[in-house]
Amino acid sequence: MTKSSFSKPTESELQILQILWQDGPSPVRYVNDLINEKRDTDKKIVGYTTTLKLMQLMLEKGLVERDTTTRTHIYKALVDETTTQQNLVDKFIDTTFRGSAMKLVMQALGNHEASKEELDEIKKLIAKMEE
Amino acid sequence: MTKSSFSKPTESELQILQILWQDGPSPVRYVNDLINEKRDTDKKIVGYTTTLKLMQLMLEKGLVERDTTTRTHIYKALVDETTTQQNLVDKFIDTTFRGSAMKLVMQALGNHEASKEELDEIKKLIAKMEE
DNA sequence: GCAATTATACGATAAGTTTCGTACTTGTGC
DNA sequence: GCACAAGTACGAAACTTATCGTATAATTGC
Numbered sequence: 001m002t003k004s005s006f007s008k009p010t011e012s013e014l015q016i017l018q019i020l021w022q023d024g025p026s027p028v029r030y031v032n033d034l035i036n037e038k039r040d041t042d043k044k045i046v047g048y049t050t051t052l053k054l055m056q057l058m059l060e061k062g063l064v065e066r067d068t069t070t071r072t073h074i075y076k077a078l079v080d081e082t083t084t085q086q087n088l089v090d091k092f093i094d095t096t097f098r099g100s101a102m103k104l105v106m107q108a109l110g111n112h113e114a115s116k117e118e119l120d121e122i123k124k125l126i127a128k129m130e131e
Numbered sequence: 132m133t134k135s136s137f138s139k140p141t142e143s144e145l146q147i148l149q150i151l152w153q154d155g156p157s158p159v160r161y162v163n164d165l166i167n168e169k170r171d172t173d174k175k176i177v178g179y180t181t182t183l184k185l186m187q188l189m190l191e192k193g194l195v196e197r198d199t200t201t202r203t204h205i206y207k208a209l210v211d212e213t214t215t216q217q218n219l220v221d222k223f224i225d226t227t228f229r230g231s232a233m234k235l236v237m238q239a240l241g242n243h244e245a246s247k248e249e250l251d252e253i254k255k256l257i258a259k260m261e262e
Numbered sequence: 263g264c265a266a267t268t269a270t271a272c273g274a275t276a277a278g279t280t281t282c283g284t285a286c287t288t289g290t291g292c
Numbered sequence: 293g294c295a296c297a298a299g300t301a302c303g304a305a306a307c308t309t310a311t312c313g314t315a316t317a318a319t320t321g322c
Contacts, residue, residue, distance in 0.1 A: 101243035112232035
């Protein structure tokens with residue numbers, strides 16, 4: 001997959017994908033409810049038809065598919081979570097860190113809490129990379 | 132700085148900021164030339180007035196300032212590179228990794244080449260975090 | 263059976279970003 | 293001095309994304 005052939009989901013689309021990845025195939029109502037529950041207090045409620053429209057557009061783009069055998073359509077993510085994350089990370093490194101993955105790692109590592117287990121996991125990965 | 136009070140630069144604005152951060156205060160012509168030199172082959176050339184307009188808008192937003200004592204105005208970044216990166220990383224972790232900084236670190240680390248020196252630097256940081 | 267509820271479809275609008283044409287101004291070369 | 297090159301200002305169009313109103317269809321409760 002080249003950089004240019006990867007179509008980046010918008011922030012709203014990504015938010016919906018996150019829910020579908022985490023909770024599995026879901027109806028619009030469920031997704032919309034979650035979005036509103038988790039929103040920052042200062043942001044206003046997203047209307048049901050807004051989420052519906054977004055998910056319909058995602059269907060056209062091939063980001064999701066849906067089961068229409070029941071009246072309440074069930075939407076399912078068609079793009080893979082890890083692959084999408086990887087694409088987004090690559091692009092992010094490019095635009096925000098001028099291509100330096102290690103600068104991103106240092107920045108993310110240095111500014112966020114990490115448990116002993118997480119640090120051990122990272123150390124293990126580094127050891128493997130040094131072989 | 133709270134999440135909501137941080138105004139995220141657009142991708143075009145970030146591209147311009149990167150140039151100003153890297154090369155220091157620069158005129159519009161210089162920035163526009165660099166953008167076009169570095170662009171992907173499939174993307175078309177960005178007109179001079181387009182870049183000019185973007186930088187004028189960035190001026191209004193307070194992202195840059197300019198020296199107008201000479202005819203050719205010199206633009207300078209007003210926002211700090213590291214601070215901006217930190218803000219963007221935080222937001223990115225939220226939207227793309229559901230808040231897990233460590234998942235981002237693992238992903239970025241595991242999928243990009245790293246020199247021995249870079250790995251050593253990361254190990255040093257981890258050691259410091261373990262104290 | 264039918265009123266009320268809940269779902270989808272879809273056009274229109276709003277809002278933000280990017281693009282550029284055109285007018286105007288300032289400096290340069292000869 | 294003046295034609296030409298190079299700069300800025302700015303309005304407006306083109307695109308993209310997000311939002312919602314309204315119409316319509318299916319389902320449910322009683």
